[in-house]
Amino acid sequence: MIIYLLLFNLLFGIDNYSYPFPDNPPPEVYKNRRQELLKILNNNVAYLAFSSDFYSDNKNDKFRQNSDILYYTGFPYSKAILILNKDGINIDGELKYEILLVEKQDNMDIKWNGKRPSKNEIKDFSGINNIYWFNEVDYNDFFNDIIEFNIAPYTKGSNFLPYAGSSVIPVELDIDFFKSIKDSHPFIVYDIDLRYSKQLREVKDDYEIKLLKKAVNISVASHKKVIKNIKNINYEYEIEGMIEGEFKKLGAENTAYNSIIGAGINSCVLHYTDNRAKVNKGKLILFDCGAEYHGYASDITRTVPSNGKFSKEQTIIYNIVLEAQNRAIEYCKEGIKFSEIDSVARFVIDSALIDLGLIKNNAQSRLYFPHGTSHYLGLDVHDVATYDRLKAGNCVTVEPGIYIPEGSDCDKKWWNIGVRIEDDILITKNSCQVLSIDLPKEIKDLEEMMK
Numbered sequence: 001m002i003i004y005l006l007l008f009n010l011l012f013g014i015d016n017y018s019y020p021f022p023d024n025p026p027p028e029v030y031k032n033r034r035q036e037l038l039k040i041l042n043n044n045v046a047y048l049a050f051s052s053d054f055y056s057d058n059k060n061d062k063f064r065q066n067s068d069i070l071y072y073t074g075f076p077y078s079k080a081i082l083i084l085n086k087d088g089i090n091i092d093g094e095l096k097y098e099i100l101l102v103e104k105q106d107n108m109d110i111k112w113n114g115k116r117p118s119k120n121e122i123k124d125f126s127g128i129n130n131i132y133w134f135n136e137v138d139y140n141d142f143f144n145d146i147i148e149f150n151i152a153p154y155t156k157g158s159n160f161l162p163y164a165g166s167s168v169i170p171v172e173l174d175i176d177f178f179k180s181i182k183d184s185h186p187f188i189v190y191d192i193d194l195r196y197s198k199q200l201r202e203v204k205d206d207y208e209i210k211l212l213k214k215a216v217n218i219s220v221a222s223h224k225k226v227i228k229n230i231k232n233i234n235y236e237y238e239i240e241g242m243i244e245g246e247f248k249k250l251g252a253e254n255t256a257y258n259s260i261i262g263a264g265i266n267s268c269v270l271h272y273t274d275n276r277a278k279v280n281k282g283k284l285i286l287f288d289c290g291a292e293y294h295g296y297a298s299d300i301t302r303t304v305p306s307n308g309k310f311s312k313e314q315t316i317i318y319n320i321v322l323e324a325q326n327r328a329i330e331y332c333k334e335g336i337k338f339s340e341i342d343s344v345a346r347f348v349i350d351s352a353l354i355d356l357g358l359i360k361n362n363a364q365s366r367l368y369f370p371h372g373t374s375h376y377l378g379l380d381v382h383d384v385a386t387y388d389r390l391k392a393g394n395c396v397t398v399e400p401g402i403y404i405p406e407g408s409d410c411d412k413k414w415w416n417i418g419v420r421i422e423d424d425i426l427i428t429k430n431s432c433q434v435l436s437i438d439l440p441k442e443i444k445d446l447e448e449m450m451k
């Protein structure tokens with residue numbers, strides 16, 4: 001009988017679930033990341049990270065794991081809590097430094113939602129030895145010597161907030177997990193912040209760089225497809241459909257953020273995501289779209305005219321932004337302050353806009369260039385990091401822009417020109433590598449592609 005079953009499996013395959021992915025890091029890498037975190041955690045602090053379902057009750061959204069759980073375990077499913085503590089947690093007379101609590105599936109859950117990995121399978125891909133079902137242990141006893149919880153907030157799409165100090169997206173602290181703990185341990189301090197994790201996550205290891213490159217390559221190929229087809233586009237949403245379809249066709253699970261596709265006046269709206277308007281002839285189309293691959297984000301923007309040919313005014317503004325971007329990218333290397341990337345790009349743009357008479361002085365810098373030039377990139381599109389000095393292994397975007405909406409206090413010929421050019425940059429030992437280098441951005445190359 002066993003033989004027949006084996007033969008059946010060989011012939012037809014058993015595809016309960018498709019995890020882990022073949023290009024995931026091996027278990028030692030996750031284990032090493034957890035050990036690095038334990039090194040910098042203070043004594044008597046328990047680090048806690050919850051799977052995304054703890055932070056939102058929207059069951060209809062496609063599940064995407066909390067970035068910190070992905071980083072430390074690779075576990076991509078709901079109903080999980082990661083606990084790390086450098087003093088060790090006493091379970092049955094043994095000290096455990098890392099624990100993953102997961103929910104045991106019943107047959108109904110398997111039937112409706114599909115099978116999740118067993119304890120052994122989780123152990124195999126994450127390297128965590130101590131995996132317990134929620135109802136198998138009394139986790140109240142875990143925290144008898146704890147004076148502080150360091151809780152990882154949910155960060156995807158949280159738009160620069162989590163590293164601004166304490167989180168403004170608090171974990172649902174009245175979840176059952178905390179209710180009983182609050183009764184038995186009323187004096188534990190709750191610290192919702194990535195103060196420890198960000199020190200590790202800002203420096204990407206080789207496995208992360210590989211996945212980031214894959215995400216970027218998918219985005220580059222998809223942007224190319226849009227540029228080549230730009231003259232056939234009649235509505236903004238056609239680009240949304242084409243580019244997001246291409247992301248998924250090439251293996252991306254998600255978009256890294258909501259696609260921004262703005263034509264004409266909408267090219268001047270920084271976080272425009274309606275993507276419904278008609279594309280008028282000769283207007284600029286700005287598309288800021290990035291794929292997410294195995295949790296890793298890419299973030300790329302190109303701006304091209306709908307008729308395939310830049311007008312005189314479009315060319316002038318476009319080349320200022322391109323010059324600012326090139327100077328800023330050249331400046332990116334280990335040791336420089338993160339904020340200086342913006343200073344370099346802003347200096348180029350301010351000087352050019354003063355020469356054109358569009359602004360009077362640097363004090364007006366934010367009139368047509370109202371956002372920062374860079375952010376870190378990783379598991380989150382606006383990734384957690386110290387935002388201090390660049391280190392080898394950091395990944396950042398460089399994305400200057402100029403936006404002159406209708407009604408601006410300048411010659412009408414500039415109105416509704418909005419240009420942003422954004423690439424993804426890996427900081428290396430003495431220099432940097434533009435991960436999205438294969439996506440053209442010189443006007444002559446773009447016009448050639450659109451022919």
Ligand SMILES: [Mn+2]
Pocket residue numbers: 299375397399422
């Ligand atoms: Mn960006």
